[in-house]
Amino acid sequence: xxxxxxxxxxxxxxxxxxxxxxxxxxxxxxxxxxxxxxxxxxxxxxxxxxxxxxxxxxxxxxxxxxxxxxxxxxxxxxxxxxxxxxxxxxxxxxxxxxxxxxxxxxxxxxxxxxxxxxxxxxxxxxxxxxxxxxxxxxxxxxxxxxxxxxxxxxxxxxxxxxx
Numbered sequence: 001x002x003x004x005x006x007x008x009x010x011x012x013x014x015x016x017x018x019x020x021x022x023x024x025x026x027x028x029x030x031x032x033x034x035x036x037x038x039x040x041x042x043x044x045x046x047x048x049x050x051x052x053x054x055x056x057x058x059x060x061x062x063x064x065x066x067x068x069x070x071x072x073x074x075x076x077x078x079x080x081x082x083x084x085x086x087x088x089x090x091x092x093x094x095x096x097x098x099x100x101x102x103x104x105x106x107x108x109x110x111x112x113x114x115x116x117x118x119x120x121x122x123x124x125x126x127x128x129x130x131x132x133x134x135x136x137x138x139x140x141x142x143x144x145x146x147x148x149x150x151x152x153x154x155x156x157x158x159x160x161x162x163x
C-alpha cells in the first residue's frame with residue numbers, strides 16, 4: 001500500500017479572491033438656523049472684551065517682570081564675577097604669604113627663631129583671613145541685596161497691578 005497523498009498546489013496570492021470593505025458615508029444633517037438672543041451676544045462680547053483686557057494687562061506685567069529678571073541676572077552675574085576675583089586675590093595674597101614664610105623659615109638659625117617666626121606668621125595670617133572673610137561677606141551681602149531688591153519691588157508692584 002502506498003501512502004500517497006495528493007495535495008493541491010498552493011494558490012498564489014494573486015489568485016485569491018479580493019475582499020473589499022464596504023464604504024459608509026456619514027449622513028448629512030443640516031443644522032437648524034437659530035437666532036442668537038441679543039442678551040447672549042452682548043454677554044459674549046463683554047466676556048471677550050474683558051478677557052482681552054486681562055490678557056493685555058498680564059502681557060505688560062510679564063514683559064516688565066522679564067526685564068527686571070534680566071537686569072537682576074546681569075547684576076548677579078557681575079557680582080559673582082567680582083566675588084570670584086576677590087577670592088582669587090585673597091588666594092594669591094595667602095600664597096605669597098606662605099612663600100615668604102617658607103623663605104624666611106629657611107634662614108632661621110635657632111628653635112626660638114622658628115617659634116617666633118611661626119607665631120608672627122600665624123597671627124598675620126589669622127588677621128588677613130579675618131579681613132578677607134569680612135570683605136567677602138560684605139560683597140556677598142551687597143550682591144544679594146542688589147539682585148533681590150529690584151525683584152522684590154517689581155513683583156510687589158505687579159501683584160498690586162494685577163489685583
